[in-house]
Amino acid sequence: MLKYVLKYKDLSLTVKKYSVSRCLRVIVHRDGSVTLTCHTRTSKKEIEKFIEINYLWILETVKKSVYLQPVRESFEGLDVTELKKKAALYIPKRLKELARLHNLEFKEVTIGSATTKWGSCSRDKRIRISCYVMLLEEKLIDYVLLHELCHLIHFNHSAAFHETLNQMLPEHNEKQLVKEIRKLSIPKQK
Numbered sequence: 212m213l214k215y216v217l218k219y220k221d222l223s224l225t226v227k228k229y230s231v232s233r234c235l236r237v238i239v240h241r242d243g244s245v246t247l248t249c250h251t252r253t254s255k256k257e258i259e260k261f262i263e264i265n266y267l268w269i270l271e272t273v274k275k276s277v278y279l280q281p282v283r284e285s286f287e288g289l290d291v292t293e294l295k296k297k298a299a300l301y302i303p304k305r306l307k308e309l310a311r312l313h314n315l316e317f318k319e320v321t322i323g324s325a326t327t328k329w330g331s332c333s334r335d336k337r338i339r340i341s342c343y344v345m346l347l348e349e350k351l352i353d354y355v356l357l358h359e360l361c362h363l364i365h366f367n368h369s370a371a372f373h374e375t376l377n378q379m380l381p382e383h384n385e386k387q388l389v390k391e392i393r394k395l396s397i398p399k400q401k
């Protein structure tokens with residue numbers, strides 16, 4: 212098997228060439244990394260053409276690919292209305308502070324009650340934060356907010372995204388924070 216990293220526009224893909232591969236195939240992994248498999252004789256041109264055709268789909272999938280997806284689990288007696296109120300008081304203010312600190316601008320922030328992700332950022336700079344972030348400790352809330360703010364610069368989870376995000380964190384400790392946040396889960400809504 213032949214393996215190398217291919218940069219294409221905003222994407223960084225691991226290309227794996229096998230003598231038994233029949234067709235070009237692209238896989239977006241849970242952590243946002245992308246692998247492309249193809250036959251040993253597939254040319255660079257063919258590979259790039261394939262990526263170009265699927266480019267938007269790959270980008271969107273990488274974006275959705277859960278970097279911040281919490282693990283769901285059931286939880287009784289949680290007051291979502293209360294969490295939303297708390298979030299509405301805290302999140303917009305804190306997001307503005309962090310944006311100002313890093314010279315970034317977003318259009319609006321809304322508080323949702325998504326149970327599948329902590330936050331999201333659209334291409335038109337609208338940030339959405341799940342009220343469940345209020346269950347996190349402050350530094351992890353900041354991490355979620357900075358992660359979404361970082362999408363104003365990089366609309367993907369590329370190496371460049373993580374590099375910038377890590378620079379934005381006070382202790383430059385993205386890996387550590389990710390470890391911590393991954394231990395937590397958003398409770399399932401009743």
Ligand SMILES: [Zn+2]
Binds near residue numbers: 274278359
């Ligand atoms: Zn993200």
